Amino acid sequence: xxxxxxxxxxxxxxxxxxxxxxxxxxxxxxxxxxxxxxxxxxxxxxxxxxxxxxxxxxxxxxxxxxxxxxxxxxxxxxxxxxxxxxxxxxxxxxxxxxxxxxxxxxxxxxxxxxxxxxxxxxxxxxxxxxxxxxxxxxxxxxxxxxxxxxxxxxxxxxxxxxxxxxxxxxxxxxxxxxxxxxxxxxxxxxxxxxxxxxxxxxxxxxxxxxxxxxxxxxxxxxxxxxxxxxxxxxxxxxxxxxxxxxxxxxxxxxxxxxxxxxxxxxxxxxxxxxxxxxxxxxxxxxxxxxxxxxxxxxxxxxxxxxxxxxxxxxxx
Amino acid sequence: xxxxxxxxxxxxxxxxxxxxxxxxxxxxxxxxxxxxxxxxxxxxxxxxxxxxxxxxxxxxxxxxxxxxxxxxxxxxxxxxxxxxxxxxxxxxxxxxxxxxxxxxxxxxxxxxxxxxxxxxxxxxxxxxxxxxxxxxxxxxxxxxxxxxxxxxxxxxxxxxxxxxxxxxxxxxxxxxxxxxxxxxxxxxxxxxxxxxxxxxxxxxxxxxxxxxxxxxxxxxxxxxxxxxxxxxx
Numbered sequence: 001x002x003x004x005x006x007x008x009x010x011x012x013x014x015x016x017x018x019x020x021x022x023x024x025x026x027x028x029x030x031x032x033x034x035x036x037x038x039x040x041x042x043x044x045x046x047x048x049x050x051x052x053x054x055x056x057x058x059x060x061x062x063x064x065x066x067x068x069x070x071x072x073x074x075x076x077x078x079x080x081x082x083x084x085x086x087x088x089x090x091x092x093x094x095x096x097x098x099x100x101x102x103x104x105x106x107x108x109x110x111x112x113x114x115x116x117x118x119x120x121x122x123x124x125x126x127x128x129x130x131x132x133x134x135x136x137x138x139x140x141x142x143x144x145x146x147x148x149x150x151x152x153x154x155x156x157x158x159x160x161x162x163x164x165x166x167x168x169x170x171x172x173x174x175x176x177x178x179x180x181x182x183x184x185x186x187x188x189x190x191x192x193x194x195x196x197x198x199x200x201x202x203x204x205x206x207x208x209x210x211x212x213x214x215x216x217x218x219x220x221x222x223x224x225x226x227x228x229x230x231x232x233x234x235x236x237x238x239x240x241x242x243x244x245x246x247x248x249x250x251x252x253x254x255x256x257x258x259x260x261x262x263x264x265x266x267x268x269x270x271x272x273x274x275x276x277x278x279x280x281x282x283x284x285x286x287x288x289x290x291x292x293x294x295x296x297x298x299x300x301x302x303x304x305x306x307x308x309x310x311x312x313x314x315x316x
Numbered sequence: 317x318x319x320x321x322x323x324x325x326x327x328x329x330x331x332x333x334x335x336x337x338x339x340x341x342x343x344x345x346x347x348x349x350x351x352x353x354x355x356x357x358x359x360x361x362x363x364x365x366x367x368x369x370x371x372x373x374x375x376x377x378x379x380x381x382x383x384x385x386x387x388x389x390x391x392x393x394x395x396x397x398x399x400x401x402x403x404x405x406x407x408x409x410x411x412x413x414x415x416x417x418x419x420x421x422x423x424x425x426x427x428x429x430x431x432x433x434x435x436x437x438x439x440x441x442x443x444x445x446x447x448x449x450x451x452x453x454x455x456x457x458x459x460x461x462x463x464x465x466x467x468x469x470x471x472x473x474x475x476x477x478x479x480x481x482x483x484x485x486x487x488x489x490x491x492x493x494x495x496x497x498x499x500x501x502x503x504x505x506x507x508x509x510x511x512x513x514x515x516x517x518x519x520x521x522x523x524x525x526x527x528x529x530x531x532x533x534x535x536x537x538x539x540x541x542x543x544x545x546x547x548x549x
Contacts, residue, residue, distance in 0.1 A: 171418070178415050181404035188364055188398060190390035190419045190467070246406070301450050 067212025244293025
């Protein structure tokens with residue numbers, strides 16, 4: 001019953017999002033929605049490893065960047081964009097497999113620092129190898145339509161959220177959450193922690209790679225280094241924490257909240273919005289563990305306890 | 317059923333177990349008692365593969381456990397309830413139980429097994445969709461044991477199931493463990509609650525400083541002067 005309801009709501013929201021370009025004709029608003037969808041993809045893919053599996057990855061932009069760079073090069077070389085994106089996703093997987101084994105030798109904060117370092121290394125390397133700005137060729141500019149980009153972002157966001165939902169409700173997802181909660185207890189039940197972490201990393205990387213591909217198709221001109229910037233990682237991490245890690249809705253809520261707030265702040269406070277977000281992030285971690293979704297869960301737990309104590313009073 | 321022969325286990329350079337040999341026969345309830353830091357938990361972890369002994373052998377039902385990866389040992393029918401229960405607090409009771417049946421052998425029959433677990437722990441059925449973190453201490457321990465039962469173990473090992481529980485709950489938990497044993501599950505119990513552990517067990521081993529220093533029927537050990545003075549005061 002509850003599952004059917006969520007399914008219907010998801011279907012209605014998807015249909016509404018698909019219909020948006022029919023009604024929204026303002027490019028600025030459509031661009032804005034594209035950004036929300038991109039961040040939904042990034043935060044939700046981060047959440048598979050960082051939220052469900054508990055491995056806080058601060059090198060997520062590496063996968064986004066690899067997807068972007070591969071897609072851009074292949075697309076400009078005349079490939080079909082979808083095929084180019086797929087290769088971008090596969091390149092992200094290849095990198096994930098390469099770093100997975102050494103990175104997961106590290107635990108907790110050391111894993112996080114390790115991934116941050118890997119992301120920074122890639123950021124610097126790409127900056128050195130591709131110092132020139134990457135601009136769309138004229139023929140692509142002429143045929144450029146924002147609506148196509150919007151649908152591509154929407155498709156990637158839907159695939160990402162759907163994949164996260166399927167994994168979270170599978171046996172593998174159960175194992176991932178157990179690894180997050182208590183790795184050694186999970187192993188004592190027969191859950192192979194390394195395999196679960198690696199699967200989460202690979203899936204997270206592939207989806208971020210696809211998002212990178214959509215970005216490469218969307219952005220007219222940028223430095224190839226830009227998608228590798230740690231800012232993408234930090235933004236998606238913050239969104240997941242603010243909305244609630246380890247939930248499907250959390251990163252979506254976080255992404256919407258973040259993009260809207262960022263817009264409001266940059267209109268009114270110009271350069272100060274990173275400061276505001278930093279403070280907000282600290283406040284969430286300190287006073288709102290589990291983000292918005294965590295707050296909701298605690299309210300439900302309290303109601304449950306209340307119901308129980310009432311039930312115990314009436315049937316001693 | 318389970319046989320440890322002369323095992324030595326190390327934490328890095330530090331030797332924790334010195335030539336431990338013990339045996340648990342099918343259907344038995346065996347207790348392993350001893351003071352803090354004697355090597356009780358280390359012994360259990362050597363069996364489950366969390367730690368690997370440097371020397372000696374461990375066999376279970378004819379399998380050489382030292383050659384089996386830790387995540388496959390559960391599939392053979394060895395299950396452990398860790399100290400403090402170690403339930404997954406952020407997950408529901410149902411999810412915790414499902415995780416107990418993670419191995420492919422147990423997973424197929426998980427719903428039947430769950431009904432069986434509810435017969436021993438009816439409380440868990442009432443709490444099925446609640447997060448484990450909202451359970452009381454006794455309920456958590458029941459969930460931990462129920463979760464271990466979900467793997468359909470032939471041998472159930474329990475590390476201090478009475479730890480941190482109110483006395484009245486301790487008795488209830490021990491009753492449940494005895495009940496599980498009567499259903500045909502072999503039990504290896506590690507306890508600091510020595511009197512209860514010896515009263516319940518068919519046989520017991522006493523471990524001190526990483527060595528087995530005594531062995532006998534529970535009743536016999538209860539009457540030993542050295543055990544009485546050391547553990548029962």
